[in-house]
Amino acid sequence: MSRAFLKNESADDPVVIPARAPLPPGVANYVTPRGLTLLRAELAELDAEHAQVQRTEADETERTRQLALINGKVGALHQRIRSAQVVNPGAQPPHEIRFGAAVTLRPKVGPDRQLTIVGVDEADAANGLIAFTAPIAKAMQGKRIGDIVPLRTMKGEEAYQVVAIR
Template identity: 65%
Template sequence: MSRAFLKNESADDPVVIPARAPLPPGATNYVTPRGLALLRTELAGLEAERTHVQAESDEAERSRQLALINGRIANLNQRIGSAKVIDAHDQPHDEIRFGATVSLHSQTGRATIADKKLTIVGVDEADATHGRIAFTAPVARAMLGKRVGETVSFPAMQGVSIMEITEISYDE
């Protein structure tokens, strides 16, 4: 049986450090204050995990786990170090910018498309299931600079969905 189907990893196997959400080349790493707090909380958790792993007895497994944790910490420190915090209260409240929560109403009249509420956040904070979209996402880029009453087109399963911007807020 191929080793690909086994969960057995040996100490000689290379350590693969999971990549963070990508930023486009040359893009500034914008974050909300909440996003920066989440990154710092993640870092504290990894540092606590590293301390716990250092106490383990199996040298080979400890070495692998520490390499993985240290790599993740290095990636996280790099992301935190490059973060540029944007305070939503400093944004123009009549225009969609980074940190805005946008309420959208369907203009197509199809019952399958519900009204949406989306918040534009940093790449590490993005979570589509909670309506948080990265500023690098095509949907976010299409909304940037728009105002209440304007429309935005979104690709949908049944073609293009046209949504009207009904509210812009900066609650963060």
């Protein structure tokens, strides 16, 4: 039987730490105040999970694996928090799209899109939170109300007009 179908893993198998959202080399780790709060909350959750595993896991091999996974996540998270550069969206130019801006884009056809430019760890495209490193965020940077933002999508080249910046 293939090892892929076995529940038990060998103690010698390496622990794979899931990667955090990518941040291009040499790019500052900009975060909103909310983004930094979320990172710190995630750290608190991992600390609680660490304590829980130490208290409840009876199998020493499994406890060691779980703690190694948690410790790896904590290390990556500490690195992100240390490198975070908090940008206050309220201090950005109010009439120009910058980091932290909530933007309303109007396509030629269809409903308006609401997008907010945030840090890579706070990004959640399904909820309109896009990383400042995303192509759409880069295309919007510096635009003002009335400007056109050209975007390459799966449908081809589309143009959106900036109708609001908050």
